[in-house]
Amino acid sequence: MPDETVALLAPRAGGVYCDATLGGGGHAERILQATAPDGRLIGIDRDPAALEAAGARLAPFGERVTLVHGAFGEARAILERLGAVPVDGFVLDLGVSSPQLDRGERGFSFRAAGPLDMRMDPTGGETAEGLIRRVGVDELADILRRYGEERYAGRIARAIKDGVMAGAVASTTELAALVARAVPTRERHKDPATRTFQALRIAVNDELGQLERFLADFPSLVRPGGRVVVIAFHSLEDGLVKNRFRDLAKESGYPPDIAAKMGIAPPTVKVLTRKPMEPSEAEVDHNPRARSAKLRGCEVLR
Numbered sequence: 001m002p003d004e005t006v007a008l009l010a011p012r013a014g015g016v017y018c019d020a021t022l023g024g025g026g027h028a029e030r031i032l033q034a035t036a037p038d039g040r041l042i043g044i045d046r047d048p049a050a051l052e053a054a055g056a057r058l059a060p061f062g063e064r065v066t067l068v069h070g071a072f073g074e075a076r077a078i079l080e081r082l083g084a085v086p087v088d089g090f091v092l093d094l095g096v097s098s099p100q101l102d103r104g105e106r107g108f109s110f111r112a113a114g115p116l117d118m119r120m121d122p123t124g125g126e127t128a129e130g131l132i133r134r135v136g137v138d139e140l141a142d143i144l145r146r147y148g149e150e151r152y153a154g155r156i157a158r159a160i161k162d163g164v165m166a167g168a169v170a171s172t173t174e175l176a177a178l179v180a181r182a183v184p185t186r187e188r189h190k191d192p193a194t195r196t197f198q199a200l201r202i203a204v205n206d207e208l209g210q211l212e213r214f215l216a217d218f219p220s221l222v223r224p225g226g227r228v229v230v231i232a233f234h235s236l237e238d239g240l241v242k243n244r245f246r247d248l249a250k251e252s253g254y255p256p257d258i259a260a261k262m263g264i265a266p267p268t269v270k271v272l273t274r275k276p277m278e279p280s281e282a283e284v285d286h287n288p289r290a291r292s293a294k295l296r297g298c299e300v301l302r
Contacts, residue, residue, distance in 0.1 A: 001231060001279050001295050005091060006030045008272060008297040009229045011039065015088035018042045018079065020072035020214070023097045025054030031091070032061045042084055043067045044075065046121035046205075050097065071121070073210030076217045086223040094211065095233040096120070096201060098289060108201060110176035110193040116169070118197075118204045128200045132169065137161050147208070147236070148199030156182045156196055172197075198234070211237055215244040219268050222300040227272070229297040238276065238294045245271050245298045272297040 005027055011017055011034040019028045022043035032041050041064060045051050051067050058065045070078050072092060079085045096108050100120070104112030107119075107128060116129035132140060141157035144150040159182035163169040169178060176193040183192040202208060218228055232238040248268040276294035284291045 001277065001283065001290065001293055002026055002030055004277050004295055005093075005229055005231065006034060008277075008295065009089050009091060009227050011035045011089065014038050016040045016042070016084060017089045017091070018044065018075065018084075018087050019091045020044045020075050021091070021093045022054050022067065023050050023093060024099065025057040027091050027093060028054065028058055028065070029061075032058065032064060039064065040084075041065050042079065042082065042087070044070050044072055044078060046071050047097075047100065048121075048123065049099070053099070069121075071210055073206075073213035075214055076221060079221060085221055086226065087221060088223060088226045090218060090222065090228045092211075092214070092228075092230045094207070094231060094237050101289075104172070107172055108197070110172055110191060110197050113171055113173045116172060116175060118201045120205045126204060128204050129170070131200065131204055132160055133164055143203045144196055144199045146199070147202040148195035149235070150195040150199060152183050155184075158182075202234070208236060208240065211240055215240060219248060219300060224300055224302055227297055227299050228269075229295065231293050231295050232276075233292045233294075238296070241296050242276075245269060245296060249298070267301060269298040269300050272299055 009017070009031065011031045013035050015035050017031050017035065017039065019031065019041060022028060022045040025043065028041050028043050032039065041061070043054055043065065045054070046069070048069060051069060055067055066082065068078050079087065100106050101109050104114035106122070107114045107117030116127060118128040119125050135143070137157050140160060141153040144153035144156055150156060156179055159178055160169060160175070163178045169175050176191070179193040179196045186192060222228060230241045232241055249271045250267060273296045276296050278295070279290040279293050
């Protein structure tokens with residue numbers, strides 16, 4: 001949803017914007033075009049391969065671009081280190097990227113053989129294989145239930161741990177086959193391993209923790225009038241964004257002008273999307289992975 005994202009962000013010339021999940025640089029490129037001739041873009045990503053790809057794409061914009069290896073949950077520390085607080089807006093495009101899914105060696109996809117890695121930052125941290133070896137059956141089932149909303153979490157967790165003991169879970173395809181055998185029913189048009197892979201990926205990368213830290217920090221990182229735009233692909237992520245925006249918009253319970261007259265702190269943000277924006281049928285036809293995207297935005301008031 002690149003057009004909708006940039007329109008909601010409303011970037012302006014001379015502004016400083018942060019794409020905190022840079023990926024290949026698609027949103028960043030549009031922001032730089034919209035903020036010409038002197039707008040700045042700070043791009044953050046955990047994946048060195050994404051930073052390299054984005055760097056090549058954004059090279060024509062020269063010194064207007066600053067790229068940083070890091071996680072979006074660390075946005076405060078990164079921006080303070082750069083002396084870039086406050087910024088005029090943030091973009092977050094959550095979840096795994098298509099290049100990560102398409103490369104079997106990254107371990108994100110059950111359709112391509114590869115190691116059980118799933119780290120967005122392959123330079124450090126625990127892999128998915130390390131996670132399933134370390135945790136017990138109950139904790140693994142809780143991960144699958146909480147992050148994958150998997151109804152057969154217990155059965156799958158026991159099957160995975162049995163497979164680990166038998167040395168039969170060393171690759172993505174082995175894990176996918178094991179999960180398929182453990183699941184007694186099938187969802188139409190959905191591989192039985194989908195929820196398990198999603199849950200493990202979220203746990204390995206602490207995706208919800210990163211989002212919670214960002215949502216806690218952003219009001220003090222954005223100047224009044226600036227905007228925050230978030231694209232979520234998972235109901236848990238979208239719920240966190242929705243609730244945080246709602247709570248910040250209703251802090252006083254009064255409209256800003258009335259709150260000011262009463263001497264009460266006004267709301268921190270104005271929600272720009274009463275309901276989440278979703279991709280068009282044409283976009284989903286062109287990019288089926290976009291079908292679950294939900295776009296929300298808010299404007300910081302103070």
